[in-house]
Amino acid sequence: MLGLQILIDGFAISSLYALGATGFTLMFGVSGVLNLSHGSIMVAAAVAAWVFAGYLGGNPYLGALGGVGFGLIVAYATYFTVVRPIQRSKAIPKEETEIFVLTGTLLWGIMIQEAIAYFYTSNPKTVRPLVPGVVDLLGVRTPLNEIATAVICWAVIGLLWLLVNRTRSGKVLLAASINPRGVTLLGFELSNVYILVWTIYGILAGIAGVLLAMFLGVSSDGVGALTASAFSIVVLGGLGSVSGSLIAAYVVGYMETFTAYLISPAYRTIPVLLLLVLVVYIRPQGLLGRR
Amino acid sequence: MFGRLISSRLTWIALVLLVVGATLPLYVTGYILGILTLSYYFGVFAMAWDLLFGFAGEVNFGPTFLIGLGAYTAGIINANWGWPMAACVLAGALMAILGGVLLALPALKLRGPYFGLMTLVAVLLLQNFIVIFAGVTGGEIGLTVPDVLFIDDSANYEFALGFMVLSGAILFGLSRSPIGLILQASGQDAVETAALGFNVAKHKLAAFCVSAFFSGTAGALMIFYLGTASVGTVVDIAVGVQVIIAAVLGGRRTILGAAVGAIFLILAGEALRPLGELSTFVVSAVALAVILFFPNGFIGSLLRVGEKS
Numbered sequence: 173m174l175g176l177q178i179l180i181d182g183f184a185i186s187s188l189y190a191l192g193a194t195g196f197t198l199m200f201g202v203s204g205v206l207n208l209s210h211g212s213i214m215v216a217a218a219v220a221a222w223v224f225a226g227y228l229g230g231n232p233y234l235g236a237l238g239g240v241g242f243g244l245i246v247a248y249a250t251y252f253t254v255v256r257p258i259q260r261s262k263a264i265p266k267e268e269t270e271i272f273v274l275t276g277t278l279l280w281g282i283m284i285q286e287a288i289a290y291f292y293t294s295n296p297k298t299v300r301p302l303v304p305g306v307v308d309l310l311g312v313r314t315p316l317n318e319i320a321t322a323v324i325c326w327a328v329i330g331l332l333w334l335l336v337n338r339t340r341s342g343k344v345l346l347a348a349s350i351n352p353r354g355v356t357l358l359g360f361e362l363s364n365v366y367i368l369v370w371t372i373y374g375i376l377a378g379i380a381g382v383l384l385a386m387f388l389g390v391s392s393d394g395v396g397a398l399t400a401s402a403f404s405i406v407v408l409g410g411l412g413s414v415s416g417s418l419i420a421a422y423v424v425g426y427m428e429t430f431t432a433y434l435i436s437p438a439y440r441t442i443p444v445l446l447l448l449v450l451v452v453y454i455r456p457q458g459l460l461g462r463r
Numbered sequence: 464m465f466g467r468l469i470s471s472r473l474t475w476i477a478l479v480l481l482v483v484g485a486t487l488p489l490y491v492t493g494y495i496l497g498i499l500t501l502s503y504y505f506g507v508f509a510m511a512w513d514l515l516f517g518f519a520g521e522v523n524f525g526p527t528f529l530i531g532l533g534a535y536t537a538g539i540i541n542a543n544w545g546w547p548m549a550a551c552v553l554a555g556a557l558m559a560i561l562g563g564v565l566l567a568l569p570a571l572k573l574r575g576p577y578f579g580l581m582t583l584v585a586v587l588l589l590q591n592f593i594v595i596f597a598g599v600t601g602g603e604i605g606l607t608v609p610d611v612l613f614i615d616d617s618a619n620y621e622f623a624l625g626f627m628v629l630s631g632a633i634l635f636g637l638s639r640s641p642i643g644l645i646l647q648a649s650g651q652d653a654v655e656t657a658a659l660g661f662n663v664a665k666h667k668l669a670a671f672c673v674s675a676f677f678s679g680t681a682g683a684l685m686i687f688y689l690g691t692a693s694v695g696t697v698v699d700i701a702v703g704v705q706v707i708i709a710a711v712l713g714g715r716r717t718i719l720g721a722a723v724g725a726i727f728l729i730l731a732g733e734a735l736r737p738l739g740e741l742s743t744f745v746v747s748a749v750a751l752a753v754i755l756f757f758p759n760g761f762i763g764s765l766l767r768v769g770e771k772s
Contacts, residue, residue, distance in 0.1 A: 206576055257755050264758045267651065271522055272754060274579070275711055278704060279751040286744035396700055400583060407580050442591050445584050452581055456573050 177312050178426075178433050184318040186425025187325035188383055192398070193405040193417045194329060195376030201349040201412030202369045205273055209250055209281030211398030212288075213374070214381030217243030218390040219288055221382045222297045232300045236382045239299075243378020244371065246284065251370045254280045281395060288392040298389040299382065321383050328379055329418070332372065341368060349412065404448050410461025419459060423447075473765075477719070484624055488617035496620045500688060502729035503623040506722035507630045507681035509709040511674040514634055516707075517716030518643055519670040520650020521570050525582035526678060526706045528566065531589055531698035533559035533679025538606045538692040539599060548610045552683040559679020560672050567671035571664050583700070590698050605693030612687045619688055626684060627722060630677050635718045637673065646670055647716070708750045714760025723762055 192214065199205055207213075221239025228234045254276045258264060264272050288294075301317035308314075336342040348355045348365045356362050384390055384398075405424050409416030424444050432440045451458065488496060512526045537555030540546050546554070562585075569581045593600045600606055613619045637643055649656040649663040657663050686692040696702065705728060713724025728746065735742035757764050 254751070254755075261755070261758060270576070271516075272758065274522070274576075275707065276751060276754055279708065279747045279754070282704070282747045283744055283751070286740060286747065290740045290744065400587065403580055404584070407577060411576065438595065439591075441587065445588050445591070448584055449581065449588075452573065452577055453569060456577050 173311055174433065176310060178429050180309060180312060180314055180318065181433075182426040182429035184322050184387065185429060186422040187322040188380060188387065189401065189405055189425050190418050190421035191325040191328060191376060191383070192380035193402045193409075193421050194332065194414055195373040195380075196402045197406045197409070197412060197414055197417045198332075198376075199369055199373045200406065201414070202345055203348075203366050204270070205255055206270075206277075206403070207250065207255075207373075208274055208278040208399055208403075209254075209284060210377065210402050211395035211400075212281035212284035213243055213246050213250065213377045214384065214398055215390045215392055215395050216246045216284055216288060217378035217381035218299065218385035219292055219297055219392075221299050221385060223292070225299060232302050232386075235299060236302065236386075239382040239385075240375060240378035243381055244374035247370055247374025247377060250277065250280055251366070256366075281399065285392045285395045292392075294392045296389045296391040297385060299385040301386045317386055321387050324379070324383060328376065332376070335372070345369060404444065407458055408448055408451055410458030413458070413460040416458055416460030473719075481628065485621070488620055493616040496616045498729060498733050499726070500616075500620045500623040501685070502726045503627040503722075504681050504685040504688070505706070505709065505725040505729055506627050507677055508706045509713070509721035509725040510631055510634050510718050511677040511681070512706050513710045513715060513718050513721040514638065514646075514670055515674045516710065517718070518638055518646040518650060519667050520647075521667070521670075522576075522579045523566070523582045523674075524579045524707070525566075525584075525586035525700075525703055527698050527700065527703040528582060528585040528589055529559045529562050529675045529678035530682035530702075530706075531586070531593075531694075532562040532682075533675075534682035534686045534692050534697040535593065535600060535606070536679075537683035538608045538686050541608045541610055541687075542606060543599070545609070548612070548687055551610075552680060552687070555683035556676050556679040559675040559682070562679075563671040563675025564668065566675075567668050570671065571667060586698065586700055586703060590694055593694055593698065601692070603694060605691045605695075607691050608686060610687060611690050612684065623684075623688070626681070630681070631719060631722055634673070634677065638716075638718050642666065642669070708747075712750050712753055712760055714763025714765075717760070717762045720760050720762030724760065727761070 192210075196207065196210055199207060217239045219239075220242035221235045224238035224242075225232060225235025228238075255273055258272045258276050259269060261272075301315070301320070303316045303320040305316045306313050307316050307319070334342075336346055344355060344360050344365055345368060347358075348360075348362065352362060355365065381390065401424070405420045406417050408423065409418070409420030427443050427447065428440050431443050487499070508526055508530055511529075512523060515521045515523050533555035535555075536558040537551040540554050541548065541551040566582060566585060570578050573581065594602050597603070612622060638646075645656065645661050645666050648659075649661065649666055653663050682697050686697065689696065706725070709725035709728045710721040711724070712728065713722065714720030728750075731746055731749070732742060735745055738745060753760065
């Protein structure tokens with residue numbers, strides 16, 4: 173029974189990790205930006221969903237929609253007030269842009285975190301799930317919400333796959349991740365591509381944040397851990413490789429669930445960290461990385 | 464060399480600040496002295512970080528890995544075996560150097576974000592182990608060390624100031640020496656530096672050891688000043704972030720700027736205390752604004768002006 177329980181819980185957690193990390197890795201692949209305010213954007217979306225649901229009389233669908241919308245707004249704000257000015261700044265040498273983006277988004281993330289803590293306290297917040305109820309799955313009592321989380325995550329990832337591989341703007345996105353200069357030479361405006369990628373990123377991070385709030389609950393104190401887990405999943409899978417991140421998300425999700433159930437919840441993150449050290453030493457480009 | 468030192472505006476500014484700093488216990492309260500003492504140790508953290516980042520070009524997201532190793536090693540030895548303080552600090556510094564070598568190994572192989580993540584992981588692992596082995600380390604509550612540096616506020620203050628000035632002088636001298644130049648070159652283009660016949664690996668390893676030595680010593684001294692070692696003061700990622708912000712704020716690749724940034728950051732955090740939870744928000748916003756509009760930082764901008772004139 174315990175085995176099945178781990179299988180089910182691990183799957184739901186991993187799907188959520190996968191969704192959270194996909195946007196992060198897509199953005200790195202296309203625009204070379206590692207966004208350290210990732211966790212803050214997720215939590216901002218989740219808390220917004222919580223607030224909206226409160227105002228709108230507890231309708232979870234409208235609340236969730238509002239949360240995702242807010243996540244998108246915060247993502248745009250991150251791009252236009254922090255990332256783009258740094259990328260365009262003449263005072264910052266080109267080879268140092270990366271570290272400035274890292275520091276800048278880190279500071280921005282702290283600002284969002286503190287603002288949330290100030291206005292809505294750092295208490296954990298749970299959003300009412302879209303699908304209430306419990307179902308008996310081969311003897312394991314599973315909340316329907318857990319299944320809905322996994323389904324929504326995979327539906328969104330599927331839609332993203334369609335967008336990238338089957339639409340014109342998606343193909344430009346893909347091309348930009350392979351060779352930005354080539355895309356510019358073909359007459360595509362690179363800044364439009366960046367705006368598109370931030371839009372996708374904002375929506376993905378927003379959905380991941382709201383789902384997390386329904387599943388486990390969020391707190392502004394957990395921002396750093398969220399960013400760190402997305403960062404490690406992405407490095408484990410290979411920076412910029414979406415399929416690598418998906419696999420890594422499941423490795424991380426299951427390892428954490430196993431440790432939490434079989435050893436102790438206190439040791440939950442340690443095996444993953446050790447694995448990460450090992451992988452980076454032996455295969456720095458990650459599981460499916462190109463570089 | 465000496466003549467240039469005399470005529471340089473920076474030397475005179477530093478000298479005036481030093482005299483003002485050293486005589487400060489005569490006219491301010493113990494409370495302010497306490498804050499400044501803490502900020503001086505922070506200044507050493509930031510300067511040690513700047514040597515790695517500004518010169519060796521290594522983005523170390525985990526300065527608290529080195530600081531925490533030094534602090535906890537010294538604290539545990541002092542609490543369990545009662546070694547004299549100087550021996551504990553030395554042991555802490557050696558342990559930090561060991562940690563620095565451990566960090567340097569991946570740094571020689573990995574680039575940018577990968578190395579950054581490794582340093583972050585190092586901090587998280589250290590934090591986890593401290594919490595798990597709570598019997599020895601005191602866990603989340605913290606470790607009380609029996610010895611303290613001095614009872615007197617002014618003595619503590621003067622000691623911290625002296626330590627910061629000495630560390631600053633050594634690190635600054637090192638950064639302006641040929642070694643500093645080679646480090647800077649290998650940080651910007653490792654291949655070309657190696658092609659010019661410099662041993663990049665050796666220099667980077669040395670930079671890690673020096674940075675670790677000062678981080679570890681400062682960490683160990685700080686817990687003997689505070690009387691306790693806890694995850695929240697010497698290991699937490701938030702502390703590391705503050706060190707990084709301080710160095711970038713003051714001006715990267717200046718060493719002295721890092722100390723100025725650290726003192727400013729601690730004082731600003733204290734001055735904004737009435738704002739309550741918003742104080743961190745305001746400090747981060749100011750730091751972000753500096754990064755966006757004056758990417759060279761306080762001292763960096765000052766030096767640029769000086770160089771042009």
